[in-house]
Amino acid sequence: EIVLTQSPATLSLSPGERATLSCRASQSIGTYLGWYQQKPGQPPRLLISETSKRATGIPARFSGSGSGTDFTLTISSLEPEDFAVYYCQQLSNWPAIAFGQGTRLEIK
Amino acid sequence: QVQLVESGGGVVQPGGSLRLSCVASGFLFETHGMHWVRQAPGKGLEWVAYLRHDGDDKFYADSVKGRFTISRDNSKNTLSLQMNSLRVEDTAVYYCARPTQGFLDYWGQGVLVTVSS
Numbered sequence: 001e002i003v004l005t006q007s008p009a010t011l012s013l014s015p016g017e018r019a020t021l022s023c024r025a026s027q028s029i030g031t032y033l034g035w036y037q038q039k040p041g042q043p044p045r046l047l048i049s050e051t052s053k054r055a056t057g058i059p060a061r062f063s064g065s066g067s068g069t070d071f072t073l074t075i076s077s078l079e080p081e082d083f084a085v086y087y088c089q090q091l092s093n094w095p096a097i098a099f100g101q102g103t104r105l106e107i108k
Numbered sequence: 109q110v111q112l113v114e115s116g117g118g119v120v121q122p123g124g125s126l127r128l129s130c131v132a133s134g135f136l137f138e139t140h141g142m143h144w145v146r147q148a149p150g151k152g153l154e155w156v157a158y159l160r161h162d163g164d165d166k167f168y169a170d171s172v173k174g175r176f177t178i179s180r181d182n183s184k185n186t187l188s189l190q191m192n193s194l195r196v197e198d199t200a201v202y203y204c205a206r207p208t209q210g211f212l213d214y215w216g217q218g219v220l221v222t223v224s225s
Contacts, residue, residue, distance in 0.1 A: 034211040036153075043203055043215035044153065055213060087153055091210040095141065095158035095167050102152045 002027050002092045004100035012108040019075040021103045023088035028068045032091040035064055035073045038102075039084045047086075048073065075105075083107050110134040110214045112204050117219035124194050124223070130187040130204030130216055138162075138182040141207060144189050146200035147218075156202070157189065172198075194223045 003026040013019055023033065031051040036044035046055040048064035051071060061076040075082055088100040116128040130142070144156040157178040158167045166178050177190040187204050199222050205212040 032210065036212075043205075043218055044212070045215075046211055046213045049209065049211040049213075055211075089153075089211065094210055095143070095207075096169070097143070097155045097158075097207075097210070097212075099153040099155070 002029060002090060002098065004088050004090055004098060006086075006088055006100035006103045008103060009101075010104045010106060012106050013078055014108045015078050015080055017078050019073075019078055019082070019105060021073040021075075021086055021105070023066075023071040023073070023100050025069045025071070025090060025092075027092075029090045029092045031067050033064075033066070033071050034089045034091075035062075036087045036089065036099075037082075037084045038087065044087060078105075080107075110206070112206065112214055112216035114202065114204055114216040114219040117202065117221045119222045119224060120194055121225050122194060122196055122223055125190070125192045126194065126221060128189040128191065128202055128204075128219060128221070130189075132185045132187065132204075132206070135206070135214075137185040142180065142187045143205045143207060143212065144178060144187075144202060145205055145212070145215075146198075146202045146221075148197075148200045151200075154200070159187065191221070194221075196223050199223045 005024045007022045035048040038044040052064045063074045085102045111133045114130045141160045159178045175193045179188045201218040203218045204216045206214040
């Protein structure tokens, strides 16, 4: 079973700063990784699929990179609405998808 | 537009049963496999079950295998989750979600299931 580990657990930044979130897989998963954003009381929203493909309507300040075991979600310049919890997800055991434990991005 | 609307949640005692439904609209439901994903209060996301578009292949997380049954009625654009032998640890918001190339691009708003005596 491939495990996804996200770091840091909590990231405290100010609007306008750059955010870098990490997701590490316990074994290589190629580029089969996605990222979701979740705000309180809402379902998750797909941001990125296949490591770097932005979903429909996702602003260009969100970007994804990586391959194999190490992946990164970057938010180039934080907007107030970006403060949320972010999850990564992998497909290696499809259809039994798995998520990381999440990174909480909070306002400093 | 794509919509997924869950219903059927509520409070149930340990050992009890509940049936969740998810009505889909805005896309060709019969051509998409569908997932159930849950989230315990204050916790992360946990995959629960997947059903192929034609209803032939079903997959479950180990934590629910033998207790939960996923099904669908393509004539009614409805996905269901029959939950039996419920445990306190099944307390969560349950989401139905549609995958596209493996990633969940549409989610319902979720329905809360509380298992408590």
